[in-house]
Amino acid sequence: MAQAAEAPTKLSQIAYQRFKEALFSRQIPIGATVSQGELAELLQVQTGALREAMQLLEKEGFLTVLPRSGIRIVKPDMSHLKDCFQMRRALEGEAVRRFAERVTMGELADWRARHERIIDLAHGGTVESALIERSTEVDQAFHTALSESTRNPLMISAHVHMMEQIGVIRLDNMYMLSSLAIIQTMQEHLAVLAALEAHDADGAAAAMDAHLARAMHRAMGL
Known part of the structure; x- marks a missing residue:
């Protein structure tokens, strides 16, 4: 009986994960409206499991269930973009201060080297798709x-x-995301690292806030 009770939850978790994988791999276009059957077929999951997963996905803002009209995949607008970056600025302002308390000079040197390597690749004419992949890894790892x-x-x-x-x-x-935007992002991260190397937590927090403000403008196409 216990196994039977757990099965729908496990299946819904699979549907939930497959949806995110399909979304971020662009198999599901943002802003699209699809039927529950079409989405279940794409993800190769049962409709019951998909319905459970959709409840959480809707709560997280990835889709909207339209009564008798299907499922609309999120398409972020400017207001949503600004809200996301406002939240990031609040979270990462505190995070960089905690990071300053724990990071070692050796770790900072490693982060500096990783960022400078991306800048060298950008200046060296690395194929843009490869540059984007490498820079995204460094960017996400740093913020994480x-x-x-x-x-x-x-x-x-x-x-x-x-x-x-x-x-x-x-x-x-x-x-x-262009080579120029990548260089700008890496340089903004380096400004944060420079403040951390100088044991200036306030300066690091200010540099991070400036970085996220510029990142928001880049995301807005400004």
């Missing part, structure tokens, strides 16, 4: 390290959700 340094499960969970929302924003055609 900051978040995890808080050692606060609630803040870490909120940050993960915000990063997913930013990921959806980046699926939109309006968000174009």
Whole structure:
């Protein structure tokens, strides 16, 4: 009996994960409206499991269930974008201060080297698709390290959700990640690292806030 009770939850978790994988791999276009049957077929899951997963996905803002009209996949607007970055600025301002308390000079040197390597690749004419992949790995790892340094499960969970929302924003055609934008991002991270190397937590927090403000403008196409 216990196994039977757990099965729908496990199946809904599979549906939930497959939806996110399909969304971020662009198999599901943002802003599209699909039927429950079409989505279940795409994800290769049972409709019951999908219905359970959709409840959480709707709560997290990835889709909207339209009565008798299907399922609308989220398409972030400017208001949502601003809300996401406002939340990130609040979370990461605190995170960088906690990071300053725990990070070693050796770790900072490693982070500096990783960022400078991306800048060298950008200046060296690395194929843009490869450059975007490499830079995204460094960017996400850096922000994740900051978040995890808080050692606060609630803040870490909120940050993960915000990063997913930013990921959806980046699926939109309006968000174009260029070599110039990558260099700017890495240089802004280096400004944070420079303040941390100088044991200036306030300066690091200010540099992070400036970075996220500029990142929001880049996401808006400004």
